[in-house]
Amino acid sequence: LVAIIFPQIYGVGYETINDALWGRNVRWVLAILIGAKILATAATLGSGGSGGIFAPSLFIGAMLGCLIGEQVHLMLPEMTAPPGAYALVGMGALVAGTTHAPISAILIIFELTNDYHIIPPLMVSCIISVLIATYFKKESIYTEKLVRRGLNIYEGRDINILRALRVKEIVNTDVEKITGDSSFTDLIRCMIRSQHQEYFVVNENDELLGTISILELKEFLQEEEYLSGLVIAADIAHPPPAYLYLEDNLDLAMHHFGRFNVDELPVLASEDNRRLIGSIRRKDVIDAYNREIFKWDLAGGMHSVVTAASKERQIELAEGYSLVEIDPPDGFIGKSIKQLNIRARYGVEVILIRKPLDDQKGIPNRPGAIPSPDYVIQPGDRLLVMGEK
Structure with a gap:
């Protein structure tokens, strides 16, 4: 709708920028185009539409520079450059501020x-534009997108991985809940039958009131007879040192674990809903981190291992298992992997098949092709197999 009224803002706007460089636009048009382009760009990108940042930065910078240049040139015509020079400087300043480059x-x-x-x-x-932009916003328009996805180019990969994982992915819903009006005797019985180390005290709406650890309960065992008729769960429970929400990232969880030296923290539904969903343990976070590291390293790591394996070299993958490249026996030529039944007969798995480089069906500059059960072994093929030593 904005572009219908002001067609100058449609597309990249290079023609309008060129007019600004030559000082062809009047002042009121420049002022309107600045606001219109900002509104159109924000609406397009904010709604998920297709568009960039670089060209709008040039457009807005050129209009703003030309507008200021015309005002300055009007007041000091003999001492200042023409408005087109200000438009050039404005383009560079706005691009530098948005990209931090x-x-x-x-x-x-x-x-x-x-x-x-x-x-x-x-x-x-x-330089002034970048200093002002970084003072108010550390991230550029490009790195901001990465930060929202949990990736920070200024920090280590470990933190980036934890920030990309959410509490809801590893929350443990199998927790021991105790109502706040439960007697001390009920607490002891729950401790005896349960394998949990932490007990969560909730009200009738499952909202968290506090926590009780098994170590704290053991301290009161000697006074069980005296406390059984006087104390309820809400009296012993204490507020948790910290709690997490489902949408929190695991970097925050590890921060709480390290700061408060605890092994388990409660997980609530949201800031507006304090209903207890479950808990998250330090071990769960470490396991999730290790699984994610394995995924990240799998492609590059396996490529390196597969590439390193050759006829003269065995690569040990794990205790008792190796990866080695072999020439297929003469009896294998002309038969499919399904016919040979290699896995059942020899106890090895065919991972890849390397084909000769001069074979047009081969995959040059790659470790090999993943075979299907119906693949027929051809002369010149080499099998990359994995099995026990």
């Missing part, structure tokens, strides 16, 4: 003009 912005604008006189004001404006 001042050197790239300087080089791009210089390549557009091939004029050394534009370099000093361009450098000053780009």
Whole structure:
């Protein structure tokens, strides 16, 4: 709708930018186009539409620079450059601020003009733009997308992995719940029959009131007869040192585990709903981290292992298992893997089949092809097999 009224903002807007560089737009048009382009870009990207940031940054920077240039040139016509020069500097400044890349912005604008006189004001404006932008927002328009996905290029890979995982993925719903009005005798009976180390005290709506550990209960065992008629679960329970929500990431969970030196934390539904969903343990977080590391390393690690395996070299995968490349016996030629029944007869698994490089059906620069049961072994093939030593 905005583009219907102001067609200049439609698309990348290079024609309008060119008009600004030559000072062809009037001031009120420049001011309107700045707001219209910001509104259209935000609406397009915010609604999930297709669009970029670089071209709108050039457009807005050119309009803003030209607008300021016209005002300054109007007041000091003999001492200032024409509005087109301000438009160039504005383009570079806005691109540098949005991308946090001042050197790239300087080089791009210089390549557009091939004029050394534009370099000093361009450098000053780009540096000031980046300083102001980073003061208010650490991330650029590009790295912000990665941060929202749990990836931070300024931090280690370990933290990135934990931030990409959510509590809801590993929450344990098998927890021991105790109502707040349960007697001390009921607590002891629950401790005897349960294998849990932590007990969660809830009200009638399953909202968390506090926690009781098995170590705390053991301290009161000697006074069981005295306390059985006087104390209820709500009297002994204490607020947990911290709690987590389903949408929290595991980096926050590990932070709480390390800060409060606990092994289990309660998990609530949300900030508005304190209903107890389950718990999360330190061991669960470590296991999830190890599984994710394995997924990340599987592709690269297996590629390295498969590539390293050769006829002269065995690669040990795990205790008692190896990966080795062999030439198929003459009796294998012309028969399918299903006919040979290699797994049942020889106790090995055919992982890949390397074909000769001059074979047009081969896959050059790759470790090999994954065979199907109906694949017929051809002369020149080499089998990459895995099995016990």
